[in-house]
Amino acid sequence: QSVLTQPPSVSAAPGQKVTISCSGSSSNIGNYYVSWFQQLPGTAPKLLIYDNDKRPSGIPDRFSGSKSGTSATLGITGLQTGDEADYYCEAWDTSLSAGVFGGGTKLTVL
C-alpha cells in the first residue's frame, strides 16, 4: 500500500482532458510540495511538475498541477497518443522522514 493514493488507471480520447488525483495526509502533501513524474514504457521517469504547480523548461503547458489541502491533481489537456504512460506523484513525508511516491496511474489515450 502506497502512502500516497492514486487511481490505478484513467483513460480519455485524443484531444480531451484528464485529471489524475493524488491523496495523502498532513504528514506529506498537506505540508510539503508535490512533484509529478511521467514514465513512458521502458524508459526512466521524467519530471513534469514540481513545487505543486511549476513546470520545468521544455514541459508543455498542456500539463498542469495543483494542490488543495492533502490532495494534489495533475491535469493534462489536448491528450495525445504519446501521453500514454504511467504517472506518479511524490512528496516528502515528515512522519517517515522519507520521500514517498503514489502507486502510479496508467493513462490510456483511447
Next chain:
Amino acid sequence: EVQLVESGGGLVQRGGSLRLSCAASGFTFSTYAMTWVRQAPGKGLEWVSVISGSGAGTYYADSVKGRFTISRDNSKNTMYLQMNSLRAEDTAVYYCAKGRGVVVLAPIDYWGQGTLVTVSS
C-alpha cells in the same frame, strides 16, 4: 547537459552485498542533493534514500534502513549505494536522481537510466 550514469548492478545471492555507483556530470555536483529510487519488475516507483549536497544529511526508507548506506564523493562527482543483506524483494531497477537544490527536500529533476539488481534465492 545533466548526465547521470548508474553502474554496479547485477546478479547477487540472497544475503549478499552490492555497491551501486552514480556518476554525475553537467552540473556542480556538490550543490545538489541526490536520491536513489527503485522499481521492482512491473511495479511502481519506490523511494529508497537521499543525501544532501554536502553529504551530512541522509535519510532512508524503512524497507532498507540498517541494510543500505548512501554516500557521495564530491571530488569524484559520484554517489554510491552500499547494499548489504540483500533480499529477494530488493530486486529492482535502481535509479539515481538529482535534486533541484542542496537540501534533502529539494524535488527530483533529473533521472539516470537505471541499473538492474537481481537477488537470487
